[in-house]
Amino acid sequence: MVRRQEPGPRRPTIADIAQRAGVSKGSVSYALNGRPGVSEPTRRRILAIAEEVGWHPNRAARALSAARSGACGLALARPARTLAYEPFFAELISGIEAELSSRQVALMLQIVEDVEAETVALRRWWAERRVDGALLVDLRVEDPRVPLVEELGLPAVIVGGPGPTGSVPFFPGGDANGVSQIVQHLVRLGHRRIDRVAGSPEFAHTQLRTEVFAGALAGAGASGNVVTTDYSSAAAVEATRQLLLGSAPPTAIVYDSDLMAVAGLSAAQEMGTDVPGELSIASFDDSLICGVVRPSLTACARDVVGYGAQAARALISLIEDEPMPPYAVEPPRLVARASTAPPPGASASRGRRRTQHVVASTAEQSG
Amino acid sequence: MVRRQEPGPRRPTIADIAQRAGVSKGSVSYALNGRPGVSEPTRRRILAIAEEVGWHPNRAARALSAARSGACGLALARPARTLAYEPFFAELISGIEAELSSRQVALMLQIVEDVEAETVALRRWWAERRVDGALLVDLRVEDPRVPLVEELGLPAVIVGGPGPTGSVPFFPGGDANGVSQIVQHLVRLGHRRIDRVAGSPEFAHTQLRTEVFAGALAGAGASGNVVTTDYSSAAAVEATRQLLLGSAPPTAIVYDSDLMAVAGLSAAQEMGTDVPGELSIASFDDSLICGVVRPSLTACARDVVGYGAQAARALISLIEDEPMPPYAVEPPRLVARASTAPPPGASASRGRRRTQHVVASTAEQSG
DNA sequence: CTGAAAGCGCTTACAG
């Protein structure tokens, strides 16, 4: 058989090690995999030789015989631009990747157009044995990926999933907790009319946020409207104008992403609205940009890296048929900055709080 | 041999197809791979059966016999936070991924701490035959990855590399062109004192930008300082203050990233500096955020997705031993927004230009 | 044009 010519040094195999150690390939395999079947001295000798010759398993060979690829797949159905401007994804991938690579598992990444294309990718990966499992992000309402992985028998977990979905394990993404904290913060400042510029309603987490938002408002005796968008800055600007010019303008607006919050801030300022004097603004996801604009934006910070790591850990357990690891992700945390303050002419209900920045305090009003 | 139990439907192999077609496995392989050695009717029959049973090649088996993994690797040496706030990476990955997946090549992604860790990842991927080639990003001055891939014989290309590096093909990232365009824009507006808040000097592209920046200034009879940073907003704020409070304050500042530009804008505004009335600000990389802050930021937009796609195409050609594809990436483009205007008391040297936004035109000054 | 067979580099029951 003719192999394509390979430049560079030849890569050693277990046969080479077996020969040098004077044992069979089987023994080498047992030794290298830490399995019983070789004496301690032999094992040590084999490991030393493997180390010396710089042996690494040929993953294709291992995958073929062990029916394991040693890789997990992540297909993302978001256009490049969204991906680029949502720090969420980069952090999530970092978390996933760190956890996987600490277990020597590789991450296969594919960026596709929509959920349908994602199902195609998942199907092919599984058919080709490219992956041992998959991570599902951005769960949709009636998501086709859930029945698919169940049909295929593909081990999968839902990252940041809002709630139980068939037999596929999910891990909360802090949406409920985060929305509650933001509303609570605003209510404490004295706001009773709080609107929200939301993301796309096709996402299950958007719906969850909407439910929790409504509940939190009702529980606090507050009220507000929700406008859904496509996450674009143009839509955020439009929604902000619409809300501020409406018959019952809010004293605070919550945005579902940092980009929309910044866009909304600019829109409000251009309309001559003082932030936070006349309008408080809060962003759901925190990011560096929230601390850089003026006024800096109050935001809900989530441990997104943690979500990724948790999901990856869980997926590996699922693949290995081990018990699920405990949920260990830090809860969302409200970062109060300069963009939120008591509403005009109102006193904060439970103790006024100074916000962190000078710019903010000058805008604070007495009740 | 006992395989781990596989839930879900059994995945068909070429043996299944051969049996159903009444031919040998070899013929099936030839037919499926579009090679000579089977008659047209047989080929069609085989393809129909493969389609019908939903056959996909077991990539591990194919990799083992063909000595090809069908995957390329990308190791990124940047902390999660940087990754998250640099739209550059997400766009680059999108471009790479789109090109690779159109050729049925998978992308393996690993995020590591530093370049040394990257060399470890590359070495292991290659030793394990996990990848057929690798993409190198963020070339450093004296980058250890270049001699490594040469030593290993690992096919590799440098993405956005500033210039020729040994035997490893590189693809320009528009740094020189982009810097030139920004300086040219500012010079045309009448600026003669232009500073730059640069990124880390360890990157080869930072050095290239610095060289081109100096040359462009000199060529235009202008002058300016360069301050290097770690890309953090804190460093950008500090550098901005330092430059504005110096003995020869600039009338324009160019930032090496959008986050730094926004931070610099806020810092200047908090010092009471009017942008663009007293100070023009330009960002090297464009992003949605540049259009959302006020004043909106003039920026140099690059076809980052194109860089990724180009590099991926080239890498595949290298692996396949085919001729290099032609360079087809759109050149950087200056997007003039509201943050740049003629300097105080100066007339634009070659014809005044109205900037695109109302906010900007109100800030324009007559000479 | 087609088939039988060897081989890729591992893992893993099965005998000794």
Place this chain on the structure above:
DNA sequence: CTGAAAGCGCTTACAG
């Protein structure tokens, strides 16, 4: 504890 061997699912010269 150890060795010889089969097998994972492909690809590819080699005979017919």
